[in-house]
Amino acid sequence: xxxxxxxxxxxxxxxxxxxxxxxxxxxxxxxxxxxxxxxxxxxxxxxxxxxxxxxxxxxxxxxxxxxxxxxxxxxxxxxxxxxxxxxxxxxxxxxxxxxxxxxxxxxxxxxxxxxxxxxxxxxxxxxxxxxxxxxxxxxxxxxxxxxxxxxxxxxxxxxxxxxxxxxxxxxxxxxxxxxxxxxxxxxxxxxxxxxxxxxxxxxxxxxxxxxxxxxxxxxxxxxxxx
Amino acid sequence: xxxxxxxxxxxxxxxxxxxxxxxxxxxxxxxxxxxxxxxxxxxxxxxxxxxxxxxxxxxxxxxxxxxxxxxxxxxxxxxxxxxxxxxxxxxxxxxxxxxxxxxxxxxxxxxxxxxxxxxxxxxxxxxxxxxxxxxxxxxxxxxxxxxxxxxxxxxxxxxxxxxxxxxxxxxxxxxxxxxxxxxxxxxxxxxxxxxxxxxxxxxxxxxxxxxxxxxxxxxxxxxxxxxxxxxxxxxxxxxxxxxxxxxxxxxxxxxxxxxxxxxxxxxxxxxxxxxxxxxxxxxxxxxxxxxxxxxxxxxxxxxxxxxxxxxxxxxxxxxxxxxxxxxxxxxxxxxxxxxxxxxxxxxxxxxxxxxxxxxxxxxxxxxxxxxxxxxxxxxxxxxxxxxxxxxxxxxxxxxxxxxxxxxx
Numbered sequence: 001x002x003x004x005x006x007x008x009x010x011x012x013x014x015x016x017x018x019x020x021x022x023x024x025x026x027x028x029x030x031x032x033x034x035x036x037x038x039x040x041x042x043x044x045x046x047x048x049x050x051x052x053x054x055x056x057x058x059x060x061x062x063x064x065x066x067x068x069x070x071x072x073x074x075x076x077x078x079x080x081x082x083x084x085x086x087x088x089x090x091x092x093x094x095x096x097x098x099x100x101x102x103x104x105x106x107x108x109x110x111x112x113x114x115x116x117x118x119x120x121x122x123x124x125x126x127x128x129x130x131x132x133x134x135x136x137x138x139x140x141x142x143x144x145x146x147x148x149x150x151x152x153x154x155x156x157x158x159x160x161x162x163x164x165x166x167x168x169x170x171x172x173x174x175x176x177x178x179x180x181x182x183x184x185x186x187x188x189x190x191x192x193x194x195x196x197x198x199x200x201x202x203x204x205x206x207x208x209x210x211x212x213x214x215x216x217x218x219x220x221x222x223x224x225x226x
Numbered sequence: 227x228x229x230x231x232x233x234x235x236x237x238x239x240x241x242x243x244x245x246x247x248x249x250x251x252x253x254x255x256x257x258x259x260x261x262x263x264x265x266x267x268x269x270x271x272x273x274x275x276x277x278x279x280x281x282x283x284x285x286x287x288x289x290x291x292x293x294x295x296x297x298x299x300x301x302x303x304x305x306x307x308x309x310x311x312x313x314x315x316x317x318x319x320x321x322x323x324x325x326x327x328x329x330x331x332x333x334x335x336x337x338x339x340x341x342x343x344x345x346x347x348x349x350x351x352x353x354x355x356x357x358x359x360x361x362x363x364x365x366x367x368x369x370x371x372x373x374x375x376x377x378x379x380x381x382x383x384x385x386x387x388x389x390x391x392x393x394x395x396x397x398x399x400x401x402x403x404x405x406x407x408x409x410x411x412x413x414x415x416x417x418x419x420x421x422x423x424x425x426x427x428x429x430x431x432x433x434x435x436x437x438x439x440x441x442x443x444x445x446x447x448x449x450x451x452x453x454x455x456x457x458x459x460x461x462x463x464x465x466x467x468x469x470x471x472x473x474x475x476x477x478x479x480x481x482x483x484x485x486x487x488x489x490x491x492x493x494x495x496x497x498x499x500x501x502x503x504x505x506x507x508x509x510x511x512x513x514x515x516x517x518x519x520x521x522x523x524x525x526x527x528x529x530x531x532x533x534x535x536x537x538x539x540x541x542x543x544x545x546x547x548x549x550x551x552x553x554x555x556x557x558x559x560x561x562x563x564x565x566x567x568x569x570x571x572x573x574x575x576x577x578x579x580x581x582x583x584x585x586x587x588x589x590x591x592x593x594x595x596x597x598x599x600x601x602x603x604x605x606x607x608x609x610x611x612x613x614x615x616x617x618x619x620x621x622x623x624x625x626x627x628x629x630x631x632x633x634x
Binding site for chain 2: 051054056057076077080081083084085089091093095097098099100108109111112113117156160
């Protein structure tokens, strides 16, 4: 059974007086435990697609299923709960909360869920150790390198034990060596934890590490490679 | 979620902006506290002036209709000697009552043998007048002497006008209750400042027996009651009123506040000024918090998007910013409380004095520290801050997640 299924999805938005077709007739299935890359040039619709899969945006037409539940028509509160319970996010600019240290950032999804601080802290520390940040738990984001910040973001994405992690250009702000390290870490976590990863990239060097490659151009899927 | 921790850190992160907002709250809060502390002291002073200085006591009992019509036909509203005996014994049996005494109003002419002028006066039992006055403004002097049955106390401007010194004699002339003219020699026992510019040139405090002889009556027109606990005034009034009605008296009971028009006028004026100042402070606090929180929301749009993506719902985002607004008021109010304490202590120690309107001598400028009023002001500010923070907070909560994430 597929973890994520998009059927006939279009996404349009207005840019001034112009209607932009960001995605057209997207039909896509992503299986449980997949490690998927979405590849395409700038403006091809990679971020729009990930926003829809991550339930932070709604399609103009079509349907989105998470497991066997249709999720594109849920209420805002229900979507927030779904994101918190089932989806982890890794952002291009890390998007860590600047006033919180690494551990507190990683605790956030659990605390939003209502987990007690002690339990959330234990889980966060475990994840930070997994991503190799044992010595950096109490550093604020501005005291860490780009690679370290992205590791914190990965720990934060995984701390709630989601079934799916969405990563929008996770290596775009990193040097090439760190980029490969981050993708390798994601791949390792995918294998160890069985979490499905979907990430967008325009770096061709990362593509030989994925199970599945989805090519996007002008808002359409132009090819899928297993 | 640890909203307070997150809120506090965000406040510290924007230290300068938070400081300016917290200081606006602090100065506003201190202004409210200082003014309310000042008028609290003024009200207490005026209350003491009415209850003890003017010897109104807590309650005054008169025959029904006396307050409205007694000035034109005072003889009609006098209590007879027999009625007074029954009244006094009924009142003295009430455990709330600490002191009961009689008053007899009188007006007429007072002369030094060469010139004369009008006076208004009151006859009181000297011992009771002393008890009723208590320790209030002993510096003003002016107590009746129980050992001198024909010695009265003369208001200082009146004594000055008639060139009468303590120990000298004047003559008082008044109409008896039956309408005949009567005159009696009066020794100037003491002079005193009434504290009121309107009465300091015409007031005489006389022994009750002297006044009764002048008016040719054994009665009195008022019975003054001092309570053991002035805070129980309304309960005591109801209870005493019921007891007197049950004993067959057709009387009316008035509190000192009802009889002191000056107190009510000053209180109304100061309450109005206080409301005006409070409104301005609330508006300043409201605008400061809205401005600060709006800037914070704009600057942290992407963070809001991130938190929403991580699963925070709209209510939680709204709460996050509301808590920040509330924390700003907490910080500001805490600083304001310290400012209040310092400024009030400084002002009280400086010993400033001034002459208020309609008053015949100067009074100290004193500021009370009133925790109850401070708590009320704080609660109101906190409510205003919450409302003020809710406006940008709701805006933050209603952002589309995808738009917030893409905000640059």
